[in-house]
Amino acid sequence: MTRILVPYHLDEHRPGLDVPYEPAVTISRDLAGDDVWERVAPLYADVADAVAGDIRAGAVPLVMSGDCMVSQAVVAGLQRADDGDGSASVVWFDAHGDVQTLETTTSGYLGGMPLRMLAGYRPELVADGLGLRPVPEDRIVLVDGRDLDPPERDYLAASEIRQVFTAELDADAIPPGPVYLHIDLDVVDGAELPGLLFPTPGGPSLSEVGQAVRRVLDSGRVAAIGLGCTWHEGVEGDDGVGAAAADAVRRAFPF
Template sequence: MTRILVPYHLDEYRPGLDVPYEPAVTITRDLGGDDVWARLAPLYADVADAVAADIQDGGVPLVMSGDCMVSQAVVAGLQRARAGTRSDGDGDGSVSVVWFDAHGDVQTLETTTSGYLGGMPLRMLAGYRPELVAEGLGLRPVAEDRIVLVDGRDLDPPERDYLAASEIRQVFAAELDAAALPGSGPVYLHLDLDVVDGDELPGLLFPVPGGPSASEVGQAVRRVLDTGRVGAVGLGCTWHDGHGAADAVGTALPF
């Protein structure tokens, strides 16, 4: 895997971000613009280009960042690289998403009470407000029935309502195996590492108790990798630096 570091929490540059693996590539940008979406656009364009190029060279990129929003760029790059491929049955570049997260990440600008943009990326991958990010990246919406949310347990009422009415499947890490993966063809495997039990992993920004251990997450990830379908991986290193979280997950995950 080619390890790519995007050392940001949304548009906040975090040069000292603790990550579990030494990156081969680090992507940074001078972020300018009148709003957060304008500031993120050139950074995400660079990430999408790097992901697409690595996949086209036969790689499986692993993108590490301080948030989950960078997933928009990773999926855009994966779609671009796989478009026209016929051998996997998805020649239009369609991908599936396996999303490990203690949170739903399916808020919208209209439903959020905190205004935190990091609570929206999965909803955006499913097609919400494409003018914000997707259109600029050439990102096509991922069909809801191609998305699996793993161990999402801290859900606000609007998220529960949306998920109940959607075709997104919710499973526990222990249930995740080849049969639970949606669709066919390439998978974007996303891990917000706060999916790990908040009582086990130190320093998380938004810890949630009652989740799987790091070892159990690692075992579930291995089962997904063993299908041979993973085209790109995203790691949301959503913690405060200096608490040892990166080392704890680095030894548990099979990357």
Template sequence: MTILCVPYHLDEYLPRFRFRLPERVGTVEADLPDADRWTRMAALHGAVADRVAAHVRAGRVPKVLSGDCMVALGTTAGVQRAGVDPAVVWFDAHGDVQTMQTSASGYEGGIPLRVLAGYRPDPATDRLGLRDIDEERLLLVDGRDLDPPEVEYLRGSAVRRSTVAGIEPTVLPEGPLLLHVDLDVIDASEAPGLLFPTPGGPRTDEVLTAVRTVLETGRVTALSVGCTWAPDEELDADGGVRDRLLTALLEASA
């Protein structure tokens, strides 16, 4: 198993982003420039893309653990650099299809799925070399907490939608897959300490079953996991829930 830990939230290094996992974990850290946030994130995502590309070229399926969903841009770019053109299956409580113009909060972490579809929030993002993915090859799973601009975009776009319970091989995009799982897709009562807890979600076992369905296609080229806990959460603040949750997810992908 190839596990890469990226201990960052946006461009902020997270010294407490550590997990007790049964497998050996590699770490991706970058010497980020003294520059604006977009330039710093581009440098970080480029470092992730390099590591991911090397693993994919070697025939391995990298599992990338990060503190936000933006790192999935680097993971996707890495798969593309390795010569693979992936569709995307995106598990998330949120839509992640904002733009910086539509976002009421201005939070950069709310845009990555939209970026995969071709939105470019800043010239620095072009440095990643990310190739656009056609909307019909993007599948948003759950997305129960959407802002009005996201509802409007999804209504008029070709981005596909599914519930967690509705995941089966026939609803998945064709071809190789980039699988992304933001852990806040799980109901907040079963995943304490999340940065953006969202009630009314599926249970952990339901998410794991759906993830296995995607993985059992044999078409997943990389797994991206958004470990979106509050940055100041201590490792044991939740009684070990996060370790058990990640271990179960990674075992499902073994």
């Protein structure tokens, strides 16, 4: 497994981002452009190239970042490297739905849209530049998603995306094809992990999420992994994450 660090939250460089695993590769560059999509485009192109290269070499890349939007680049790289029909599947662990759109969001937060974008929303924003093809809705599983806004509930109810609780995720729930396994650490109950950007109560424990992740890995079809370290920067004693939380993540996830 190749551990790749992309130390950004959208277009904000976060060189002090705490991550649970020592990266073998760090991808960064100067970002310039009139809007966020233009600024992240070359960064995501570099990530997609690295992911595709690792998969072609027989590795499973683990991409760690400060947000979930980098998933666009990871799936684009997976599709490039796939020898089959390129129909990657997605298993998406998250406390949130991440299926907002620019038209439905009330906060304007772009980090609430990446799963909807993987399913084909507004390809001109990111996907077209990466050569990213839409992931069919029936190849997407949202695990948890306990904190949904009304437009997200409406979309998911009408879509073919399957939503399951962590404990319900078994072999039968894993979609076919090479799998992109995405884990936003805020899927874990907000009381258990300090420093999360968007802590959400009522979620599964780290141990429960780790067990579900193992069940996905045991399928033998995980081709790439994304780990959203969606927490504040910081060291032990500050309001950030610190060594204790990062160590807890390492113990829970078999990476």
